[in-house]
Amino acid sequence: GQNIDQPTEMTATEGAIVQINCTYQTSGFNGLFWYQQHAGEAPTFLSYNVLDGLEEKGRFSSFLSRSKGYSYLLLKELQMKDSASYLCADDNAGNMLTFGGGTRLMVKP
Amino acid sequence: EAQVTQNPRYLITVTGKKLTVTCSQNMNHEYMSWYRQDPGLGLRQIYYSMNVEVTDKGDVPEGYKVSRKEKRNFPLILESPSPNQTSLYFCASRDDGTSTYNEQFFGPGTRLTVL
Numbered sequence: 001g002q003n004i005d006q007p008t009e010m011t012a013t014e015g016a017i018v019q020i021n022c023t024y025q026t027s028g029f030n031g032l033f034w035y036q037q038h039a040g041e042a043p044t045f046l047s048y049n050v051l052d053g054l055e056e057k058g059r060f061s062s063f064l065s066r067s068k069g070y071s072y073l074l075l076k077e078l079q080m081k082d083s084a085s086y087l088c089a090d091d092n093a094g095n096m097l098t099f100g101g102g103t104r105l106m107v108k109p
Numbered sequence: 110e111a112q113v114t115q116n117p118r119y120l121i122t123v124t125g126k127k128l129t130v131t132c133s134q135n136m137n138h139e140y141m142s143w144y145r146q147d148p149g150l151g152l153r154q155i156y157y158s159m160n161v162e163v164t165d166k167g168d169v170p171e172g173y174k175v176s177r178k179e180k181r182n183f184p185l186i187l188e189s190p191s192p193n194q195t196s197l198y199f200c201a202s203r204d205d206g207t208s209t210y211n212e213q214f215f216g217p218g219t220r221l222t223v224l
Contacts, residue, residue, distance in 0.1 A: 033213070042199060042215035043152070087152065089213075097203075097213050099144075101151035 004100035006088050011106045017076050020103045022088030026069040033089040033097060034062050034073045043087055046073065075105075083107045111136045115200050115216035122190055123224050130185045130219050132200030138214075140203040141183040142167070143175065145196040146218075152199065158183055190223040197221075 004024045012018040024032065031050040035043035049055055049064035049071060061074040073086055085104045089097040113134045122128055134141065142157040144167075154167030158177040172194055174186040183202075187194060200216040 040197070040218070040220075042217050044215075045212045048212065097201075098154070099152040101149070 004088055004090055004098060006086075006100045006103045008101065009104045009106070011108060012075075012078055014078055014080060014107055014109050016078050017074065018078060018105065020073045020075075020086050020088075020105065022071045022073075022100060024069050024071070024088070024090045024100075026066065028092040029066065029069075029090065031091040032062075032064055032071045033087075033091060034060075034071075035087040035089060035099075037085045037087055037102065039085075046086075048091075078107050080107050080109070111214070113200055113202050113214050113216035115198075115219050117219060118217060119220050121222045121224065124191055125189050128187050128190060128221075130187075130198060130200075130221070132183045132185065132216055133181050134183075134200075134202040134214070135181065136202060136204070136214065137180065138202040138204050139180070141177065142201045142203075142213075143173070143183070143185045144199045144201065145169065145194075146199060147196050155185070155198075190221075192223045195221060195223050 006022045033048050034046040036046050037043040047062035049062050054063045059076045064071045083106050085102040087102045088100040116131045139160050143155040144152045146152050153169045155173050156167050156175040158164045161177050161180050164175050177183055198219045201213050203213040
């Protein structure tokens with residue numbers, strides 16, 4: 001599979017903003033997904049970027065730079081319930097997704 | 110309701126006793142896949158299927174089998190389970206890529222323990 005890198009863990013404070021970065025290999029790239037996963041539960045869809053730029057959806061935004069093989073997920077006004085793992089996934093050649101190892105985000109009061 | 114279902118949700122078994130984890134989707138999706146998730150290793154693809162009777166190995170296929178006789182079902186078979194197959198398993202399905210984006214839907218997960 002393709003190499004997808006994201007930080008293992010991050011900590012942030014309730015009400016703050018946090019940015020989770022993801023880098024991927026650009027060959028055969030179609031688009032990039034972000035998923036949220038709470039412990040022991042299935043991943044749930046957050047966003048999908050195909051074109052360069054920022055896409056905003058409520059408190060969550062996702063950015064993509066195709067030329068740099070780089071994406072980030074931006075979470076604003078953090079809430080305790082945002083404590084979860086955030087998975088970056090590469091949509092390559094239209095088949096099933098290849099996932100990074102996930103970033104475990106801990107939101108503290 | 111559009112969904113992916115897996116059964117069983119929890120299973121404790123012993124080494125060598127054949128087992129099957131079923132997966133079914135009601136969205137008429139072409140693509141289906143199995144992942145396992147282990148601490149520190151993220152989601153790793155075991156097998157995937159692009160359509161009926163078409164299956165391919167993912168990143169960690171050893172010790173697993175799959176079949177795709179019908180579009181909606183994609184069972185995962187462990188012929189002789191071993192303790193290193195203790196993991197959390199997810200089935201997923203996805204459309205064929207003709208939409209603007211094709212979200213991958215996940216089943217609720219099957220937690221397997223092999224003693």
